Amino acid sequence: MADGNGSTSSIVENFGAFFNGWLVRQERFLEQLVQALRFQDEEEIERRGDLIQEVLSHYDQYSAEKSKAAREQVLLFYSPPWLTSFEKAQLWVGGFKPFILFKILTNSVTEFTPEQEQAIERVKCETRKEERELTQASAAIQESLAALPLLNLFRCCGRAIDGEELELESAVRKLKEDMLRVLESADKLRGSTVRKLVQTLSPVQTVKFLAASAEFQLALRKWGLQKD
Numbered sequence: 001m002a003d004g005n006g007s008t009s010s011i012v013e014n015f016g017a018f019f020n021g022w023l024v025r026q027e028r029f030l031e032q033l034v035q036a037l038r039f040q041d042e043e044e045i046e047r048r049g050d051l052i053q054e055v056l057s058h059y060d061q062y063s064a065e066k067s068k069a070a071r072e073q074v075l076l077f078y079s080p081p082w083l084t085s086f087e088k089a090q091l092w093v094g095g096f097k098p099f100i101l102f103k104i105l106t107n108s109v110t111e112f113t114p115e116q117e118q119a120i121e122r123v124k125c126e127t128r129k130e131e132r133e134l135t136q137a138s139a140a141i142q143e144s145l146a147a148l149p150l151l152n153l154f155r156c157c158g159r160a161i162d163g164e165e166l167e168l169e170s171a172v173r174k175l176k177e178d179m180l181r182v183l184e185s186a187d188k189l190r191g192s193t194v195r196k197l198v199q200t201l202s203p204v205q206t207v208k209f210l211a212a213s214a215e216f217q218l219a220l221r222k223w224g225l226q227k228d
Helices: 007-036 042-047 051-069 074-078 085-089 100-108 114-156 164-200 202-228
Strands: none
Touching: 007 051, 007 074, 042 074, 042 202, 051 074, 051 164, 051 202, 074 100, 085 164, 085 202, 100 114, 100 202, 114 164, 164 202
């Protein structure tokens, strides 16, 4: 993982530009999803099945770019400067909390078969468990992060002797490794939860779910821009 102000500013600029472009494409996909829903016809939407895969690939692209940039400067993704203050206030381990997907689903899709309800409940239980574990891991990182200023203070006051300088560097490196590990696990959980839910839904239900998810994200962005 690279350090340095030059590297950081470059990542902020490059990923910020990518993210803004990604949001523009997100708006276009939302328009296509809403248009597909006008048919409200299962067969017609099935014929437009490529749209669902394109939207999922759109999210995969975001995850891939995020992962690549986070390996260079993971600290940025815990408080991304390209997000608004409102968006950052909603963050959970560098992104959205996976459990919000179930609220979006139930608000956008009203009728499920008994088999679908059982499958969704299984995914919900799995997600809740992993989310809880990652929340605990994130809390442990926050405790480690809080201890770093104390080590830094010792160094600044000229009390860093023998191996204390190396100890600080080692602590920072270990912290970044832990932050990256937890961030990647959280991103994996976000992606797998979406995929598992989509696998339980019909094409029409999937389009409704993906449209509602995009609307939610874009609304957060709009509110944040207005507040900032």
